[in-house]
Amino acid sequence: MQQKIRNIAIIAHVDHGKTTLVDKMLLAGKLFRDNQSTGDLILDNNDLERERGITILSKNVSINYDGYKINIIDTPGHADFGGEVERVLNMADGCLLLVDAFEGPMPQTRFVLQKAIQMGLKPVVVINKVDKPNCRPDEVQEMVFDLMCNLDATEDQLDFPTIYGSAKQGWMSTDYNTPTDNITPVLDAIIKYIPAPETLEGDAQMLITSLDYSSYVGRIAIGRVHRGELREGMDVALCRKDGTVVRQRIKELHTFEGMGRKKVESVKSGDICALVGIEGFEIGDTVADFNNPEPLPRIAIDEPTMSMTFTINDSPFFGRDGKYVTSRHIADRLTKELDRNLALRVCKSEREDAWVVYGRGVLHLSVLIETMRREGFELQVGQPQVIVKEIDGQKCEPVEMLTVNVPEEYSSKIIDMVTRRKGEMVTMCTQNDRIHLEFLIPSRGIIGLRNNVLTASAGEAIMAHRFHEYQPWKGDIERRTNGSLIAMEAGTAYAYAIDKLQDRGKFFIFPQEDVYAGQVVGENAKENDIVVNVTKSKKLTNMRASGADDKARIVPPVVFSLEEALEYIKEDEYVEVTPHHLRLRKIILDELERKRANK
Known part of the structure; x- marks a missing residue:
């Protein structure tokens, strides 16, 4: 007997409209008659997911349509969450590949699609956002076909149905020139093309x-x-x-x-x-x-490629913000995270009160830190390090496939920047006055690259990367060359002092902010670190002179996001993370001790 069930995984790149589509499908299943007017996203219901517009945790939803039960499994689009992806696809019989009608398939779509095709899932392609100006649905459909050929899809998988539409406007159709007024063509295609799960009799x-x-x-x-x-x-x-x-x-x-x-x-x-x-x-x-236990094969999960040191917050400001500050709290929280987060590993460090946490990339680890921070934890995190392996007696490091899409006039700057970080260009092609570049680059080279690429391309570049393989060590890569400006003593930073020091470099702090000795308050314009006094206030006397009392004019400080801060710091620095503050600091706060250690 065939059951009227369909199990389907949704695959899409970040921000191609996957979550919106699922919400519309739920409405089509008549499950949310009350919610129709709110327009809220039902799926990405975790604050972090809504702010970043990415799916982190996979979720299960089901729709009843036309007497069939469709189980929809939402998959994360980022290669950093590969641990989530693999176990999710194990539950599906087919997949819905969602592609933007302008951008076409992106590298991270490729990552999940590759896993799905290897598992033999049958795809249904949905080309979304055909209402966008300058979209190119026909070209994108051919790009999807080429991508599937590259991924060694079978004849059956290559014979996929394609549906066009706009999830935001709530319509789908087999021909994008004739819009309909509902999204049932997608549901019909799922029932028609995705196989029903086999019903196997026997022991459970x-x-x-x-x-x-x-x-x-x-x-x-x-x-x-x-x-x-x-x-x-x-x-x-x-x-x-x-x-x-x-x-x-x-x-x-x-x-x-x-x-x-x-x-x-x-x-x-x-x-x-x-x-x-x-x-x-x-x-x-x-x-x-119970009487005849037969285990099924276990899920294989890609190995982590990056590690960071997590340690308790021991700065002079510890305990001001957070509820959970002790090493026991952090250890319990990391153990709890291991239950859910498959691609994560945690080891005790040689130092007391420190752990080495291994993950799939800076994003994977920063999402964990951000979640802990919102739960009220205080901790310090060291510079991300790539995991080096020995393969056949050779020292090897993880290499990633990096794709950058930029306007033509910035391409030479970007190529120069990536090749300096030991990236090798693989392909380069022009698409409508933009250039599409692909590189193989060591994971070490990607740390801190996004900032520079966005600055060099005036914010126009679209950058994405995914793990490719381990390759022999590529040699030294120059990281940030500028030194740090370090606070000399604890106190309140004054505008007067910052104004006088502005020719030394850029600042990361606002006037009237509390600082402590050893905190990194800015970036030096030159290579070496210098210690500055930002807590000096103006000495007032009763003498007045014209022109001596100009107002302090201060350039606004650089404000880092968590990922930017992690990618920015040097080896001898930590990011101090508390519920309301991100501070950069030297690991050794005292200036004399730092000098001794450097000798």
Whole structure:
């Protein structure tokens, strides 16, 4: 018997309209009659996701349409969240590839699509935003076809249906010249082209691919039932990573409906469900029949490529902002993150109160830091380091595929900038007065590159990168060459003092801000670090002279975002992260001790 179920993963580059499309599909499933007018995004409901416009955590949603149940699994578009991607695709039978009608397929779309094609998923292509001026739907459709050929898609996968439309305006059609007034063509295509999950009879098996947490019932295991049937109250065996088998009992079974969950008595093979009552599981474990436990193959996840040191905040201002400042708090929080975040690794550092956290890239790690900061944690983070491996006796480092799309007049500047950081140009082609460049560049070279590229191209460049492979070490790369301006003593920074020091470089602090000795308050115009006194105020006397009392005219300071700060710092500096402040500081605050250490 074929079930009326479709499991589908949505693949799209950042900001191509994936979340908007899913919201419209939910409305088409008549699940949100009350929400229709609000216009809020239903899916990206975490503050960070809304601010950055990216999806970080994959979510499950289901739609009932025409008697079919469509399970939609939202995937993150960033290669940094590869750990999320791989386990999500395990639950799907097909994928919806969403592409912008102007930009075409982007590198990070390619990353997820490659994984999907290797797993044999059947794609349905949706070309979105055809209402944009100068869009080129036909060219983009050919680009998608070429991309799939490059990724070794099978004949069947290459024979994909294409649907055009505008999710924002709420219409989809098989021909972009004849708009409709609804998005049902997408839903019809899913039902027609995406295969139904096979119903496998036999002993129950389910791979745990995701988890949820509830303060009432603890951890909830989520996955797709591979074979057989699971029932409420049933005794099952949990097959673990180390080969042990533990007896467990399912207390409750839930399936997904709309944005929520619905309690059910039993779930058959092919559907996605959540189990309450399973304890001590990890993602990748199998829930199997109690009498005949057979584990399913575990999920393989790409290795981390970058590491950072996390340590407690020991600056003179510690504890002013945050609720959680001790090493125990940070250790517990990092352990909790490991439960969910598959691509993350945490090791204790040689130093006391410090941990080395390994992740997929600066974005992956900065999202964790930003989340902790909003929860009220204070911590300090060191410079991102790439992970070096020894392969066949050779020292190797991670290399990434970098694509930059810039207007023609800035291309030579960008090429020069990337090649100085040991990047090799692979392709260069012109697309409508813009130039599309592809490079292979060591991950070390990407740290801090985005700022420079945006400055050099007057903010016009579109830059994206994804992990390619490990290659032999490329030699030294010049990082930031300018020195730092370091505060001499603790106190309040005065406009008078900053004004007198402006010829020394750029500042990162505002007048009237508190600083401490050893804090990095600016960037020196020259190479060496210098110690400056920004807390000096004007000495007032009763003598007055004309012209001596000019107002202080101050250039506005540079304000860093978290990623920019992480990419900016040198090896002997930390970023101090508290709920309301980001400060840069030297690891050794005292000037004399710093000089001794440098000798």
